[in-house]
Amino acid sequence: MTAMTILVTGATGNIGRELLRDLRAHGAGPVRGLTRDPARAAFPDGVEAVAGDLARADSLKAALDGVVSLFLVPGAVGEADVVAAAREAGVEHVVLVSSITVETHPHLPAAAQNHALEEVLRGSGMAWTVLRATQFTSNTLWWAESIREHGTVRAPYGDVGLPAIHPGDIAAVARVALTEPGHRGRVHALTGPERITPRQQVAQIAAAAGREVSFVEIGREEAHRQLAPLLGAEIADAVLDLTGGDVNEGLLAVRDTVPRLTGAPGRTFRQWAEEHADAFR
Numbered sequence: 001m002t003a004m005t006i007l008v009t010g011a012t013g014n015i016g017r018e019l020l021r022d023l024r025a026h027g028a029g030p031v032r033g034l035t036r037d038p039a040r041a042a043f044p045d046g047v048e049a050v051a052g053d054l055a056r057a058d059s060l061k062a063a064l065d066g067v068v069s070l071f072l073v074p075g076a077v078g079e080a081d082v083v084a085a086a087r088e089a090g091v092e093h094v095v096l097v098s099s100i101t102v103e104t105h106p107h108l109p110a111a112a113q114n115h116a117l118e119e120v121l122r123g124s125g126m127a128w129t130v131l132r133a134t135q136f137t138s139n140t141l142w143w144a145e146s147i148r149e150h151g152t153v154r155a156p157y158g159d160v161g162l163p164a165i166h167p168g169d170i171a172a173v174a175r176v177a178l179t180e181p182g183h184r185g186r187v188h189a190l191t192g193p194e195r196i197t198p199r200q201q202v203a204q205i206a207a208a209a210g211r212e213v214s215f216v217e218i219g220r221e222e223a224h225r226q227l228a229p230l231l232g233a234e235i236a237d238a239v240l241d242l243t244g245g246d247v248n249e250g251l252l253a254v255r256d257t258v259p260r261l262t263g264a265p266g267r268t269f270r271q272w273a274e275e276h277a278d279a280f281r
């Protein structure tokens, strides 16, 4: 059993990869990264790769052994069981990734699901911190194939600007919440530093990748026809509401949480595009 161990779930994902690096760079204690396939995980030196499936809480026993702080990225079904397993294992503090839609669009099913998990965590008896993130800059990877193959993005709501957040900034806030005092029992709403439209995102991706990319605005119905086979009709509708069809002041607002908590300015979309230019070449 290792003292003060932090377990990072979603460790191979957009936030988790950054969080592992950030924790190591800041000299946090022992860090474990959870993945369903440790053989494929390329974690930073000093991070222990552990196997486990969030959809099967009973598979997490070894991963949770000795863990004091848990970073929980939901995505599978059954996270309520994961919270129970963490409590059982003696975890003291859970930092949960949730969504800003819990406050801006509580009527949407995904928001209700996030809210329900927040409530499970609040009632768990463990200390908790909830990070309600807005849409990620990494969502534009959905366009990567179309950009690589056709030099085009076809998307709706081209001129609706939202304050997309760099996953590295969610990770930076998570690192602070996991390792510094003052964040237990707190909900942090997280956005990027500026509003940016899909048209501007495409222009910045084109500049970063050094190639021409055209933006073709399409209507909601065409966008729904594209998304529904991938996401299901209900989630496709929710995505379209949240990217322009039903935005509100809460979703549009730029929050100062990231700079306030991390002491560094929020990372811009331009920075994210430059870091990920290869995905679009």
Ligand SMILES: NC(=O)c1ccc[n+]([C@@H]2O[C@H](COP(=O)([O-])OP(=O)(O)OC[C@H]3O[C@@H](n4cnc5c(N)ncnc54)[C@H](OP(=O)(O)O)[C@@H]3O)[C@@H](O)[C@H]2O)c1
Pocket (backbone or CB within 6 Å): 009, 010, 011, 012, 013, 014, 015, 016, 034, 035, 036, 037, 052, 053, 054, 055, 073, 074, 075, 076, 097, 098, 099, 100, 133, 134, 135, 136, 138, 139, 167
């Ligand atoms: N995208 C947005 O705009 C947005 C906004 C607000 C909140 N969120 C939330 O952010 C989260 C996504 O974060 P992300 O972008 O960092 O993730 P991501 O890049 O999509 O990666 C998903 C991660 O989850 C892990 N995972 C998936 N199913 C798992 C399972 N059954 N057991 C164990 N691990 C599992 C994967 O690990 P392995 O494959 O290695 O096992 C991977 O590390 C979701 O909870 C989403 O609801 C997203």
